[in-house]
Amino acid sequence: MKKEYSMIINGQKVAGGGSPFSVINPATATELSQCPAASLAQLDEAVNAAEEAFKQWQHVSHQDRQKMLHSIADKIEEHAAELAEIVTQEQGKPLGLAQMEVGGAVAWTRYTADLEIPVDVIEDSPNKRIELHRKPLGVVGSILPWNWPLMIAVWHIMPALRSGNTVVVKPSSMTPFNTIRLVELINEVVPAGVINIVTGEGGLGRAMSGHEKIRKIVFTGSTPTGQNIMRNAAGNLKRLTLELGGNDAGIVLPGADVDAIASGIFQTAFLNMGQTCAALKRLYVHDSLYESLSDKLIAIAQQQQVGNGMDEGVSFGPVQNKDQYDLVNELIADAKRQGAAVHSGAAIPEGSGYFISPTIVTNVSDGVRIVDEEQFGPVLPIIRYSHIDEAIQKANASENGLGGSVWGSDLEQAQLVASQLECGTAWINGHAEVLPHAPFGGCKMSGFGVEFGLEGLLEYTVPQLLNINR
Secondary structure, eight states: OOOOOOEEETTEEEOOSSOOEEEEETTTTEEEEEEOOOOHHHHHHHHHHHHHHHHHHTTSOHHHHHHHHHHHHHHHHHTHHHHHHHHHHHHOOOHHHHHHHHHHHHHHHHHHHHOOOOOEEEEEOSSEEEEEEEEEOSEEEEEOOSSSHHHHHHHHHHHHHHTTOEEEEEOOTTSOHHHHHHHHHHHTTSOTTSEEEOOOOTTHHHHHHHOTTEEEEEEESOHHHHHHHHHHGGGGTOEEEEEOOOOEEEEEOTTOOHHHHHHHHHHHHSGGGGOOTTSEEEEEEEHHHHHHHHHHHHHHHHTOOBSOTTSTTOOBOOOSSHHHHHHHHHHHHHHHHTTOEEEOOSOOOSSSSOOOOOEEEEEEOTTSHHHHSOOOSSEEEEEEESSHHHHHHHHHTSSEESEEEEEOSOHHHHHHHHTTSOSSEEEESOOSOOOTTSOBOOEETTEEOOBSHHHHHHTTEEEEEEEEEO
16 A cells, blocks of 8 residues: 655645645666645645744754754654665665665764854953854755755755754655655654655746745755756745755776775766766766776676665666656667667666666767766766866866865876865865864856855854943
8 A cells, every 4th residue: 555645744744635646666667656736825825834943943043953853863863664664665776775874864963963053252361252143044944856855855954953943844745655754754843843745846946936935945956956046046045955956076096006096986987877966967087097997897797786765785776757767868869869878787677667777978079968067877977188287178168166186006197186176176086075063065057055064054143233332
């Protein structure tokens, strides 16, 4: 029997005001269950509930909010097996990776709980004391993507709650169930109305970004959608944190130890079947290492076991949805037409799931779509270069600027090259590593604002200067 899910508004389970929609299991291309769809009137109800709850929640002590976040982390931990299974069934990733996602959600919640919001003393003299305080904004709207649905929900929600805001969440309609379950668990801890969830499409995201009572939108997703949110947010000058698309470049320096770096490159390029904003998406390799590194990456790709993420031994799940599946296949076909060599050796299971074998593309260059566009899927193009200045120029030619990496044995040279990359995070001998205590965000068309650490937490606050004349 398929499980039934409900939205939560003001602490109560609520049926959708619109027509329910199907959520598809990407490993089988069949319906997992039906999800309720919110009406725009129900969005208003959720925002009004959050606004009312904010009147009291903003005054709850830091210590009490910290305790509540730790209680939420306990509940996520208690229901870890259930949450991981939901993630795998609606998102597609292997169960082991889903379990890691749940574990990350617990760790991020605990770290955020323990953050202290500072009061900065600007002046303390005999005649005057000036203090800089940080106050919560009000109602925060969270609009979520489908690739890391539980983890990114935690990234949005926990700093909002920790800093005294209330929340209205809209998950992706492709992966709503784990977020619904998360919000149910949070509502067992916090007062009614502090966090609410609405599901569906029907203009909900647009209505949230233009809603006069929502004071901040935090969004993870595509650049075009982020641009629309920014336009719609102008009416009440909403605060925005936008973590948008990335086409992250990696540069392998001459002299790099191919045996030492090949596995790390593969794992960070194909993390979550390549469906990660900050995954390594194009790799520039020096002439001297091009063939040997390409061969090693092809061999690793061929060793993967592709299949349903719930099955034992599967290391590689499906692409999450049909549109993305079609796009990735289109980019692979275009690369072939342009003369690239396409290497995809891992067997794909029979059936109707959205499976693409992990694919390495060689003999390809800038100007081909698979290099110039963000594939957001299990394909890595490898581009040859002769001079390091050429590689840096090509890495920076993208309109995106989320992450980048440099791989090499000479750390001083690697750091010099990394400092020239136009991106929010530059990794050396790694990629796609995000940490709860390290601020993370993009530049150029990859968005603005940062998440994580104290800097990320303070984005959910507004400064207020207290100027005291003695």
